Structures are given as structure tokens and as C-alpha cells.
Amino acid sequence: MVASVQSQSRLGFAGLGSMGHGMAMNLLSAGFHVTGFDPSLTARERFIREGGTVATTVATLCKDIEACMVMVANPSQADGLLFDPDGICDTIPRSSLLCIFSTLPPSYLQQLPQRLAAVGRSDIRLLDCPVSGGVIGATNGALTIIVGGSQDTLASCQHVLEAVSAPQRIFHCGDLGMGSMMKMLNQHLAGVHIVAAAEMLSFAKVMGLDARETYHQILDSQASSWIFKDRGLHMLDRDWPPASAVDIFVKDMGIVCDWADKTSVPCPIASQALLCFTECKARGHGRKDDAYVITIYENIIGTQITASNGTLAPGRNGKNSLGLPNAQLDDVIKYGTLVHLAATAECCRLAETVGLSPEVVYDLISGAAGSSAQFQDHFPSMAERAFTSDTGAVDNSPSGFDEFKSHMTRINRLMTSFNLPGRLFDAAYQILKGAHSRRRSGETSVAAIMRFWT
Amino acid sequence: MVASVQSQSRLGFAGLGSMGHGMAMNLLSAGFHVTGFDPSLTARERFIREGGTVATTVATLCKDIEACMVMVANPSQADGLLFDPDGICDTIPRSSLLCIFSTLPPSYLQQLPQRLAAVGRSDIRLLDCPVSGGVIGATNGALTIIVGGSQDTLASCQHVLEAVSAPQRIFHCGDLGMGSMMKMLNQHLAGVHIVAAAEMLSFAKVMGLDARETYHQILDSQASSWIFKDRGLHMLDRDWPPASAVDIFVKDMGIVCDWADKTSVPCPIASQALLCFTECKARGHGRKDDAYVITIYENIIGTQITASNGTLAPGRNGKNSLGLPNAQLDDVIKYGTLVHLAATAECCRLAETVGLSPEVVYDLISGAAGSSAQFQDHFPSMAERAFTSDTGAVDNSPSGFDEFKSHMTRINRLMTSFNLPGRLFDAAYQILKGAHSRRRSGETSVAAIMRFWT
Structure with a gap:
């Protein structure tokens, strides 16, 4: 098993909207070194005001991190983040974890490994982990997390996921895409x-x-x-x-x-x-x-x-x-x-x-x-x-x-x-x-x- | 077979709305003696202006007629016309024809014989004959007529129905209620x-x-x-x-x-x-x-x-x-x-x-x-x-x-x-x-x- 992401680890968090902000704050509280990213200045300023650190480009977000969290609104935003020049695929360290919390079509997650392979990034360890519980759950670190991906990848993210979820509310549903399938239901x-x-x-x-x-x-x-x-x-x-x-x-x-x-x-x-x-x-x-x-x-x-x-x-x-x-x-x-x-x-x-x-x-x-x-x-x-x-x-x-x-x-x-x-x-x-x-x-x-x- | 209603016969027409007015006018043109009735003064005045005669009560409408045409908007209006004191059941001559042109629930027509019998008016010869063709069809005497009732009753109304319908557009669909069923479709x-x-x-x-x-x-x-x-x-x-x-x-x-x-x-x-x-x-x-x-x-x-x-x-x-x-x-x-x-x-x-x-x-x-x-x-x-x-x-x-x-x-x-x-x-x-x-x-x-x- 690959070493798991521990407290004190460096994380990137892309997408500081109403959900992402709360989750990133809980990761900070749990002792992770979190750098946040959001195209909105308002979102970045709020995160700074509440004690976070931000990056203004995806490349700086990804510098020296062990894991990147993604909480964007739709497939097109996710695509931009991952595949644009100087995006995550171009800049994230080898063997990093990539936790996708967004609710996306299951097929998006199922096709992602091939798309990463096509740009030479099969090393990225992908987790399909949409959440349920809304802004209140995100703020209180009491989300339900609905996971698709390998047991190994899940195990190495365990501490990260626990920091944002309620006790006993991490559900492993199967391979990549099955988290999104369950979220869809x-x-x-x-x-x-x-x-x-x-x-x-x-x-x-x-x-x-x-x-x-x-x-x-x-x-x-x-x-x-x-x-x-x-x-x-x-x-x-x-x-x-x-x-x-x-x-x-x-x-x-x-x-x-x-x-x-x-x-x-x-x-x-x-x-x-x-x-x-x-x-x-x-x-x-x-x-x-x-x-x-x-x-x-x-x-x-x-x-x-x-x-x-x-x-x-x-x-x-x-x-x-x-x-x-x-x-x-x-x-x-x-x-x-x-x-x-x-x-x-x-x-x-x-x-x-x-x-x-x-x-x-x-x-x-x-x-x-x-x-x-x-x-x-x-x-x-x-x-x-x-x-x-x-x-x-x-x-x-x-x-x-x-x-x-x-x-x-x-x-x-x-x-x-x-x-x-x-x-x-x-x-x-x-x-x-x-x-x-x-x-x-x-x-x-x-x-x-x-x-x-x- | 009972004698059919011929031109020159006296008819009552209850319901001089946009459909009924056109139909009553065509019956007038065909030589029937038509008395119209409608609770609306405007409707009555229009019919008079265009050459018709009106009654201001159902009792006078029904006096000495051989057949009464009904073109009202809904079951409750039909009920009032038929069963109110001094309504059709109380005043129409014995063995008159009653042609119901309105679109009503089929069950209304199917239950009507028992309801007439209950007030001692089984003698009334009932025809279920909703129409299709709209105001234009009514005005031009070019309606389709969708008939439910006995062959005898239909035969005795033939001249009346022909005066308001297009050639070959009288369809006999079966017993009472079947006209309304077909109209429903x-x-x-x-x-x-x-x-x-x-x-x-x-x-x-x-x-x-x-x-x-x-x-x-x-x-x-x-x-x-x-x-x-x-x-x-x-x-x-x-x-x-x-x-x-x-x-x-x-x-x-x-x-x-x-x-x-x-x-x-x-x-x-x-x-x-x-x-x-x-x-x-x-x-x-x-x-x-x-x-x-x-x-x-x-x-x-x-x-x-x-x-x-x-x-x-x-x-x-x-x-x-x-x-x-x-x-x-x-x-x-x-x-x-x-x-x-x-x-x-x-x-x-x-x-x-x-x-x-x-x-x-x-x-x-x-x-x-x-x-x-x-x-x-x-x-x-x-x-x-x-x-x-x-x-x-x-x-x-x-x-x-x-x-x-x-x-x-x-x-x-x-x-x-x-x-x-x-x-x-x-x-x-x-x-x-x-x-x-x-x-x-x-x-x-x-x-x-x-x-x-x-």
C-alpha cells in the first residue's frame, strides 16, 4: 500500500465555493497544510480571512502537494482544472492523490483514467468521492462521503476524508464511477x-x-x-x-x-x-x-x-x-x-x-x-x-x-x-x-x- | 317507427351560445319553427335580431314542441334544464325527442334513462348526439354528429341532424352514451x-x-x-x-x-x-x-x-x-x-x-x-x-x-x-x-x- 496522506501533509483544494470552503476549513482545522484555489477573488479572500493560504494559479496550487481535492460545479470546470495548459495534469507531483468531490456524471469518472493515461498521467491516484450533506454538512465536517475507487487509494485518503465527514459516514461503493452512481441515486x-x-x-x-x-x-x-x-x-x-x-x-x-x-x-x-x-x-x-x-x-x-x-x-x-x-x-x-x-x-x-x-x-x-x-x-x-x-x-x-x-x-x-x-x-x-x-x-x-x- | 320530425315542425333549442346559436340558425334556415332559450339576455337578443323567436322560460320553450335540442356547457346546466321545477321534464309534450348536443360525460347519458323514468318521463325519446367542428362548423351547418341511441330515434331526427351537419357526417356509434364516448376520444x-x-x-x-x-x-x-x-x-x-x-x-x-x-x-x-x-x-x-x-x-x-x-x-x-x-x-x-x-x-x-x-x-x-x-x-x-x-x-x-x-x-x-x-x-x-x-x-x-x- 502506498503511504497514506497524514495530518501535516500538504494538500491543494480547488473550488472554494459554499461547499468547498467549509471542507477546506475543516481540513485546516484537522492540521493539514491546505492551499486553496478558486478563480473568484471573493472566494479566495474569504479563505485567507479565515486563516487559509491561497494560490492564484493551478500550477502554484499543485506545487509540492501530496493530494489535490476538487470541488467544482460541473464537468467543464473539472476539465479546465485538469487538462488546461499548466493545469493539474501538467503540474501535480507524481503519484499524487486526486479526490473529486464534485457531483459529476458517472461516465465522467469512468472515462477519466483513460484520459489521464492519454496525457501520460496514469500515476495520479484517482478517487471518485462525491458528498452529501449540503453546506451545513460541509461547514460542520459532517458530510457523507460516497466513494468509488480502489481500496488502496481510499485507505491512503482515509484521514483526509474523516476530517470532512461524520463518523461512520464514508461509504465505499465500488470502482471509479460507482461513487458518482450512488450520489446520482x-x-x-x-x-x-x-x-x-x-x-x-x-x-x-x-x-x-x-x-x-x-x-x-x-x-x-x-x-x-x-x-x-x-x-x-x-x-x-x-x-x-x-x-x-x-x-x-x-x-x-x-x-x-x-x-x-x-x-x-x-x-x-x-x-x-x-x-x-x-x-x-x-x-x-x-x-x-x-x-x-x-x-x-x-x-x-x-x-x-x-x-x-x-x-x-x-x-x-x-x-x-x-x-x-x-x-x-x-x-x-x-x-x-x-x-x-x-x-x-x-x-x-x-x-x-x-x-x-x-x-x-x-x-x-x-x-x-x-x-x-x-x-x-x-x-x-x-x-x-x-x-x-x-x-x-x-x-x-x-x-x-x-x-x-x-x-x-x-x-x-x-x-x-x-x-x-x-x-x-x-x-x-x-x-x-x-x-x-x-x-x-x-x-x-x-x-x-x-x-x-x- | 314513430313519425319523424319534419321541416315545419316546432323545435325548442336550449343553449344559444356560440355553438348553439349557429346550429339554431341553420335549423331556422332549413324551415323548422325554432324557439330558442338561453338565460343570457345578450344571447336571446342576438337570436331575435337574426330572425329567431325566443322563450324566456323553459316551460314556454317546451310548449307544443315535437323536439328539444340541448346545447349547454356542462352536466350541471343540463341537470337544471331537465330536472328543475318547470324544466323540460315537467313541461315537454309526451313522446318528444330530446337531442343532447353537449359534450357530457358518457356516464351522464347512460344514467339519463333511469333518471327520466324516476320522474315518470320514460316517454321522452333521448338521443346522445355530441358534435365536432367548432363554431365554424356550427355556423356553416357543417358539423360532424356523433350519435348514441336507438336506430328509431336517430331515424326520426334525421332531418334535424342533417340541417346542422356536413353531408355523410352523421355517425351512429351505438347505444346511449356511445356518442359521448366517441366524442370523448x-x-x-x-x-x-x-x-x-x-x-x-x-x-x-x-x-x-x-x-x-x-x-x-x-x-x-x-x-x-x-x-x-x-x-x-x-x-x-x-x-x-x-x-x-x-x-x-x-x-x-x-x-x-x-x-x-x-x-x-x-x-x-x-x-x-x-x-x-x-x-x-x-x-x-x-x-x-x-x-x-x-x-x-x-x-x-x-x-x-x-x-x-x-x-x-x-x-x-x-x-x-x-x-x-x-x-x-x-x-x-x-x-x-x-x-x-x-x-x-x-x-x-x-x-x-x-x-x-x-x-x-x-x-x-x-x-x-x-x-x-x-x-x-x-x-x-x-x-x-x-x-x-x-x-x-x-x-x-x-x-x-x-x-x-x-x-x-x-x-x-x-x-x-x-x-x-x-x-x-x-x-x-x-x-x-x-x-x-x-x-x-x-x-x-x-x-x-x-x-x-x-
Whole structure:
């Protein structure tokens, strides 16, 4: 095994954006000698102000380092950094480590060894290690790291990765590219859940429910997700400084849809989410926080979700603020349950095409941004195709699939009767109908929604 | 056979809207004694001005008539007319004919005999006879009439129906309700084609093509439809006085989606079209012309399709106005081809659930508002499940399905790269991917897109 990168080692860190800055700071705190690089003067000055050292060219960044960390926004930035004249390939010392934290198409990572070889740099030890946990995770050194590459290379980076991640949150998924594949699955769910949060809160609003109280009740429900808790709050607080921008999800959902195209897997959920982010970008909001997608719906329904006009407070005792049974809240939760269930199934189908073990996918996503109540309950039985009620699948209603479907038919009508074009819900509902006729005898679990892909 | 309604007979006509007025005028011209009724004073005054006679109550409308024509907007208006005190059921002479021209849910017509019996009016001779052809067809007495009911009842109305329809355009589809079923299939296509027209013209615009020239070239192409020719012109001319309003298609696509729910048929195309009309209604444009859906897309892309900023004129010789090969125009046509192909397949699947003969569906829609180049080419082979190239199916490309699909994958990426959320195209593309894996060996025709519903 090659000597590992130890504390006191010299590292380069390229890409001091909101994620990269936090990670580089944590590496500094852990005792590494970190030189930062970013084309933005503002980013460099911030890093200096907080105690870092910067380089103004890639060549000086790479001088005498043992490892270079890369946290750029897209393949084109990565290409520039690596392959431009006087870039990393031209200047990094022999046998250096190169840790790519960015979320890039898996094929980019898979093709990189050949591209490095073509420029005579097969000596560079490459690690595919995208992260999950957002700016907060980066700042707190509490990221999940999703690794593809050799065991040896991973072992030699162990100290570096530990400095930026939460305990026990480094997952080795396989060879180069498999880290990015796993990240893609997590992003699939995270991206869909952002749009789902916007649709659920909009549905609550058009039915006259108070958004903030609905938010708290959804958190305890089958319609909850990590993203709903996080981005739902941005939506309620109209908090748009970008933690993660709309443009990021245009890219990441694009990676998902490209993969789905390559493998000919229908992905109506992911593509509706992509089109929602795309619309947000087309309207000029690409650099705003991804929670800004709520405004697409607000614009249609003609009111902000937090506006107090004619709102009922859903109550925890099954009655709303007028003392009436809280059917509306139940319907919002059912609405969200279907969307998250269908997203889980679509993710499970994509996971099969990727060739990752369902156990690893489950362990990782359960603790990452893609997690949801539906994912927790149904992913394992979906992966095993265990759709009968006595195989451990959890039903959401006593008589399972059929009753679930008839609720959703009613809710779909309800949604259009309120003039809400909930396209994510509709995509999920069409999947449910498609699964209905393809189910096999005895498959009464709602997890049988996965039969859509039969 | 009961005596038929002859010229000189006394008729009542309830509902003098843009359709009803034209039809009532043609009945007058044909020599019938027509009394009109409408709750709107404006509508009544117009009918009087043009030579008609009006009643101000339903009871006076029904006095001494032999037949009553009904052309109201929705089931609730029909209910009021029929079942309110002093309504048709209370006042129409025994054994009168009742011709319902409105587009209503098929179940409404199917349940009407029992409802009439329940109020002691089984004597009323009911005809389910929705029409196609729009305001122009109504004005010119050139409608298509789509009949459900007994042969006897149809025969006794023959002269009345001929006075408002084009030659050879009265189609008897079966029992009560089957006229409405057939109309539903026609509306499915017509409604989808309106949104398709908006998406095609928007796609052309974002790629820099001149909208008007693109329009003319699409008319000659595989992406053409009756609706595209008609509503495309409204879109280009920004001509919004309602020939048929957005609200009408919210209702009619709702009828389609309700039927698809009842029969558990996934209908991603119809439901995306419904949500587009729904969004238009939510934005306050329900009473505008249905072509107004173009503004939903214009609002997103930030420009009117007819704006002349940076447009290329696609040329008929395969080169555009800069003398370059006209790849963009080809791509717009491919885009529209897929949407119309998928719509044809979805319509074919719905037709099967309805139980209408494919020949009747084909004959009727071929000459009605739902027709398109794709419908003409592919509906018959879809109905026969004839998807191999040697069974008479027409391919759109030499190597059929696979090449078609790879074009569409490219165009889907192209669309999102221009930040256009073309949700109808995306729904069609997901159907194509779903059909891909379900095709049987040798099914190389693009008509095999119908395997999505396998």
C-alpha cells in the first residue's frame, strides 16, 4: 500500500465555493497544510480571512502537494482544472492523490483514467468521492462521503476524508464511477423531494390550510423526508440565499435523466422534477436556492403559501381550527405519500440498472439527503420484489394497493378541482395506474407500484 | 317507427351560445319553427335580431314542441334544464325527442334513462348526439354528429341532424352514451393537439426559428394536425376571442381522465394536457380561446413566439435563411411527430376500453377535429397490434423504432438545454421508453409505442 496522506501533509483544494470552503476549513482545522484555489477573488479572500493560504494559479496550487481535492460545479470546470495548459495534469507531483468531490456524471469518472493515461498521467491516484450533506454538512465536517475507487487509494485518503465527514459516514461503493452512481441515486430522491415539498405545501394552501402548521404535521407523517424538513423551512421562511442553487439540480437531475435514457428506463418522476427546475431556471432564478421552485406553484395559484388569507389551522387531534374533521390534512399527507412512494420505486429501478447492492443503497440514503419515510419503509421490499402483505412489506392502508389507489384517484380529482397543476403527483399517479394492471396475484402491498417497470 | 320530425315542425333549442346559436340558425334556415332559450339576455337578443323567436322560460320553450335540442356547457346546466321545477321534464309534450348536443360525460347519458323514468318521463325519446367542428362548423351547418341511441330515434331526427351537419357526417356509434364516448376520444386528441401546437411553436422559437414559416412547414409534415392548422393560426395571430374556451377543455380533458381512472388506463399525455389547461384556468384565462395555452409557454421562455428577435426562416429546400442545413426545423417536426404518435396510441388504448369498433373511430376522427398525420398513418396498425414493418405499418425512419427513439433522446436533451419544460413531449418520450422494453421480437414499427400499455 502506498503511504497514506497524514495530518501535516500538504494538500491543494480547488473550488472554494459554499461547499468547498467549509471542507477546506475543516481540513485546516484537522492540521493539514491546505492551499486553496478558486478563480473568484471573493472566494479566495474569504479563505485567507479565515486563516487559509491561497494560490492564484493551478500550477502554484499543485506545487509540492501530496493530494489535490476538487470541488467544482460541473464537468467543464473539472476539465479546465485538469487538462488546461499548466493545469493539474501538467503540474501535480507524481503519484499524487486526486479526490473529486464534485457531483459529476458517472461516465465522467469512468472515462477519466483513460484520459489521464492519454496525457501520460496514469500515476495520479484517482478517487471518485462525491458528498452529501449540503453546506451545513460541509461547514460542520459532517458530510457523507460516497466513494468509488480502489481500496488502496481510499485507505491512503482515509484521514483526509474523516476530517470532512461524520463518523461512520464514508461509504465505499465500488470502482471509479460507482461513487458518482450512488450520489446520482441520492440526488434523484433529493431533487424530487424538493419539488414534492413545493407541491404538498401548494396543495395544502389551495385547500385553505395554514402552511406552517401543515409543515409541522407532515414532518411526523408518511409524507415526510429529510429534504421536506430542510427545504420546507426555506419555503416557509422565504429564505432564498442559495444553500444549493436551482442550477445544481438542473445539472443533477439531468445526470439522472441521461442515465435513465442510456438504460431506457422510464423515469416520469425525475423528468417532471427536472422540468420544474428547468422552468425555474428559464424564469431567471437558476442561481437562487433550490427551494425557490415553490414560487413556480405560487405564481400559478396566485398567492404565497404563507399568506394568511382564509387559512385553517390543521389540529393534532384530527380536527382543524374550526373543530371540523381534518380531511384536508389527511389528503395532503396522502398526496405526499404517493409522490415519495413512486420516487422510491423509480430510484430502486435505477439502482438495479447501476448494479449497486440494495443494502449499500439503503444504508447510505437512509442517512443522507435522499431519505424519506417512504424510502425507509418500502425500499427493501421493493428491491426484493416482496409485494405480498405477508412478506414483510408495510401497507399504508388495511387493504393495501387497491384502497391506496382509490384514495389517489379521488385526490387527483380534488387537485384539479382546485386548479392545481401538480405534475409530480400526476406522474406518480400514472405510475400507480400502470402498476395496477401489471401486479401479480396477491401483491397487495403499495410497494407493488414498482410493477410499473415490469 | 314513430313519425319523424319534419321541416315545419316546432323545435325548442336550449343553449344559444356560440355553438348553439349557429346550429339554431341553420335549423331556422332549413324551415323548422325554432324557439330558442338561453338565460343570457345578450344571447336571446342576438337570436331575435337574426330572425329567431325566443322563450324566456323553459316551460314556454317546451310548449307544443315535437323536439328539444340541448346545447349547454356542462352536466350541471343540463341537470337544471331537465330536472328543475318547470324544466323540460315537467313541461315537454309526451313522446318528444330530446337531442343532447353537449359534450357530457358518457356516464351522464347512460344514467339519463333511469333518471327520466324516476320522474315518470320514460316517454321522452333521448338521443346522445355530441358534435365536432367548432363554431365554424356550427355556423356553416357543417358539423360532424356523433350519435348514441336507438336506430328509431336517430331515424326520426334525421332531418334535424342533417340541417346542422356536413353531408355523410352523421355517425351512429351505438347505444346511449356511445356518442359521448366517441366524442370523448375525439376531444382527447383535439385537446392534446392544442397543447402540442403550443409546445412545437415554443420549441421552434427557442431554437431561433421564425414561427410563421415554421407553422407553414409543419402543415406539410408528419407533425401536422387539424388542430395545429386551426389553433396554430390563432396562436400566430394572437387571436383570443373564444372560438372554444380553455374552460371547455378543462371539462373535456377531465372527462377523458375520469374515464381513464375508471378503467385504470395510464394516460400521461391526456393528463399533462389537462394540467396545462388547468394552469391556464388557474392563471385567470379560463374564458379565453383555448389557443391561449401558448402564453403559458411564452411566459416561461420570456418572449412571444411571433417576436422577431433573432429568428431564422426555415427554408423549403432544406436550408434556412442563412443557407445552413435546416436541422432545427427537422427537430421541431420530430418533436411534434412523437407527441402526436403517443397521443394516437393513448387514444387507441382508450378506444379499446370503450368498446367502439376501430373502423368507426378511424372513419369519424379522420374527418374531425382530432385528426392528425400520425393518427392517419398509425391508428389502424395500432388497433390491430400490427407492429412489424412487413404488416403494413408505416415507419417514420428506415430502421424504425430504435432509430426513432434515439432521435427522441437527443431531442429531449436539446429541449432541456434550451430550458424549455416541454411536458407533453416528455410524457410522450417516457411512453416511448416504456414501450421499448415491452416490444416483442420484430416489432420495428414506431407504432409499437403502444406496447407501453402492455
